[in-house]
Amino acid sequence: MKLECKHVWEHISEYIDKSVDFQLREEIERHLEHCEICSAILDSTRNILVLTADERTFELPVGYSSRLHERLKEEIEKAKQVPPGDGQG
Amino acid sequence: MGMKETNEAGLIARILGGERELFHELIRPYERMVYLTLFSIVKNEADAEDGAQEAVISVFRNLKSFRGEAKFSTWLTMIAINEGRKRLRKAKSAAEESIEEEAEEHEGDYTPAPLTDWREIPLERLERKEIREALRRAVKELPGIYRQVFTLRDLEELNVEETAQALGLSANVVKVRLHRARILLQKRLVPFLKTTAPARRGFFGRAS
Numbered sequence: 001m002k003l004e005c006k007h008v009w010e011h012i013s014e015y016i017d018k019s020v021d022f023q024l025r026e027e028i029e030r031h032l033e034h035c036e037i038c039s040a041i042l043d044s045t046r047n048i049l050v051l052t053a054d055e056r057t058f059e060l061p062v063g064y065s066s067r068l069h070e071r072l073k074e075e076i077e078k079a080k081q082v083p084p085g086d087g088q089g
Numbered sequence: 090m091g092m093k094e095t096n097e098a099g100l101i102a103r104i105l106g107g108e109r110e111l112f113h114e115l116i117r118p119y120e121r122m123v124y125l126t127l128f129s130i131v132k133n134e135a136d137a138e139d140g141a142q143e144a145v146i147s148v149f150r151n152l153k154s155f156r157g158e159a160k161f162s163t164w165l166t167m168i169a170i171n172e173g174r175k176r177l178r179k180a181k182s183a184a185e186e187s188i189e190e191e192a193e194e195h196e197g198d199y200t201p202a203p204l205t206d207w208r209e210i211p212l213e214r215l216e217r218k219e220i221r222e223a224l225r226r227a228v229k230e231l232p233g234i235y236r237q238v239f240t241l242r243d244l245e246e247l248n249v250e251e252t253a254q255a256l257g258l259s260a261n262v263v264k265v266r267l268h269r270a271r272i273l274l275q276k277r278l279v280p281f282l283k284t285t286a287p288a289r290r291g292f293f294g295r296a297s
Contacts, residue, residue: 001274009201013268017249024212040204045275048224052243057221058228061134064141068120071112071142074185076109 003031012045053079097161105153112149120145122245123169124180126185129240130173131180137173144172164256165290166241187280193215200274228275231270238263239270 008031014020015028032039051057100115116123123144128137147168155164228236242263243253249267253260 006200012201013271014264016271019249019264027153037203041201041275044204044279045271046200046280047282048204048271048274051220051224052136052239053246054221054240055121057129057224058125058244060121061138063126065120067138068142068145072113072116072145072149075146076112079109079149 002026005031007040008032008035009041015042015089016046016049077081093157094160099156101152101155101161116145116148118213119165122162123165125240125244126166126169127173127176129237130170130233131176136176136180138175141173144169147172160251163251163255166245166247166251170237170255197269197273199269201272202276202277204282215296220278223278223281224274227274230277231273235270235273238266239274242267242278243271261287 001002008015008028011020011024011028015025018025020028097115099112104111104115116251120141124137124141126141127144128134131137131140144165148165151168155161159167175268227237231239237256238252241247241255247255249260249263252258252267253263256263258266
């Protein structure tokens with residue numbers, strides 16, 4: 001059975017996540033071997049995911065971590081006034 | 090149970106036993122995750138940071154109610170999501186307008202954009218700042234229900250089950266939303282990913 005491009009696109013996300021079953025995977029791979037359009041779509045989608053996981057793409061505000069731990073320090077100090085297991089919450 | 094979880098369970102026990110300073114250590118690996126989760130909901134840096142602080146404080150205060158049915162990271166993410174939703178509701182009622190529709194289904198075309206003259210993207214192209222900027226913008230502009238799933242799965246790299254648990258969705262809904270998010274991003278980013286280099290055919294002079 002020959003897979004159409006549209007059918008490949010419907011499964012592209014699951015294919016990337018390796019969650020399609022063996023048979024479908026084989027069919028998609030056979031399709032990709034000769035279809036440049038689908039290969040390009042797959043590559044570009046993968047590239048976007050690589051970029052997304054790259055920590056430089058989604059950066060935290062400068063000083064976020066130190067402000068967070070400063071705030072935590074205050075909270076921990078406050079909690080110390082209360083014996084363990086006795087606090088609120 | 091992996092090494093990480095074992096360490097975590099040990100840390101949690103010690104914190105609950107009174108060594109509260111260890112909470113700094115417990116939370117450090119997840120700081121980024123908490124912020125990104127908040128940002129995916131409130132879409133504003135200052136609000137995301139405030140919310141992240143509140144969520145972390147809330148995790149600290151409620152640590153003894155963590156029972157280990159979920160992974161610590163999932164539990165933490167749920168708290169962050171709650172904090173984000175609380176803020177969003179507040180902002181919405183303050184503005185008295187529907188900022189973002191949370192409809193289950195979005196009408197739209199979820200087919201990817203074809204690329205012509207495609208060659209593998211040169212690495213240096215991916216290194217360009219404008220692509221990162223475009224991706225940040227595109228993610229921000231995704232409908233909320235897609236952005237949240239995308240953030241947990243592809244940014245924070247939770248698996249499907251963890252994402253489903255954290256957002257209170259079925260695994261199947263997570264998969265559908267993730268698929269749509271990725272396709273929408275692919276469509277938006279294609280203009281930035283297109284290469285100006287000649288197509289494969291002709292690159293070596295003639296078609297093979």
